[in-house]
Amino acid sequence: MTLQKSFTGYAAGALFALAILHAPHASAQTVVPPAGVLNLDANASIDVPQDVVHITLAYEQQSDDPSSLADALNQRTEQALATARHQSNVTAQTGALSIYPSTDRDGHISGWRGRSEVRLDSHDFAAASKLAGALSAQMQVSNVTFSLSPEARDAAQKKLSGEAIAAFRQKAANASAAFGFGGYTIREVSLSGGESSPPRPMMMARMAASSTAKVADVPIEAGDSTVTVNVNGSVQMTR
Numbered sequence: 001m002t003l004q005k006s007f008t009g010y011a012a013g014a015l016f017a018l019a020i021l022h023a024p025h026a027s028a029q030t031v032v033p034p035a036g037v038l039n040l041d042a043n044a045s046i047d048v049p050q051d052v053v054h055i056t057l058a059y060e061q062q063s064d065d066p067s068s069l070a071d072a073l074n075q076r077t078e079q080a081l082a083t084a085r086h087q088s089n090v091t092a093q094t095g096a097l098s099i100y101p102s103t104d105r106d107g108h109i110s111g112w113r114g115r116s117e118v119r120l121d122s123h124d125f126a127a128a129s130k131l132a133g134a135l136s137a138q139m140q141v142s143n144v145t146f147s148l149s150p151e152a153r154d155a156a157q158k159k160l161s162g163e164a165i166a167a168f169r170q171k172a173a174n175a176s177a178a179f180g181f182g183g184y185t186i187r188e189v190s191l192s193g194g195e196s197s198p199p200r201p202m203m204m205a206r207m208a209a210s211s212t213a214k215v216a217d218v219p220i221e222a223g224d225s226t227v228t229v230n231v232n233g234s235v236q237m238t239r
Helices: 002-021 066-084 125-137 150-178
Strands: 037-049 052-063 091-103 109-122 140-147 183-196 224-238
Touching: 037 150, 052 066, 052 091, 052 125, 066 091, 066 109, 066 125, 109 125, 125 140, 150 183, 150 224
Parallel strands: none
Antiparallel strands: 037 224, 052 109, 052 140, 091 109, 183 224
């Protein structure tokens, strides 16, 4: 009696499995994508004046002893930082420090050369320029670059988001009408932002060899960064 019930249950289960395998709407069925879907993108951009200046000051020296050379470089760096700390509108920090050997024609070490850097960052261009000039007797201006602060970039992107979204919606409306549809609904959409700056030659300046040499305030002029907001997505055209 028990064997007959077990066999009957097994047979029923097998028939049920075969029915699923041969069903016309099995789970493995390919889903046909909906018709009338458009993939679109739109963007808005604006040129924003760069509002942060970065000035790199450098000092180079040579010596027969790498240890005394390192001490001299560190001392010059500390002197520059001590002077920079008196300027509240400018942030000063140590940069790269490198010491490497000089070799003669036979490949033997004939001495050591070293370089230390201090970087000045500021929103106040005039203050940074004046400080760089004041430090020129201690360290030379190596290069000047500019950037857009996160606050300025975020403000620009916030303004551009509405314009980019409006451009996306206008594209969707125009395309739907061109295809003979009466309107559209948004299926999915994403926003992204970016920033780019045109290449500019790096400003270089050299000091005189005398340790008492001093130059005037460093002339600096920032350029623009292009901030962009992109909108990408798809819409379902409707009758």
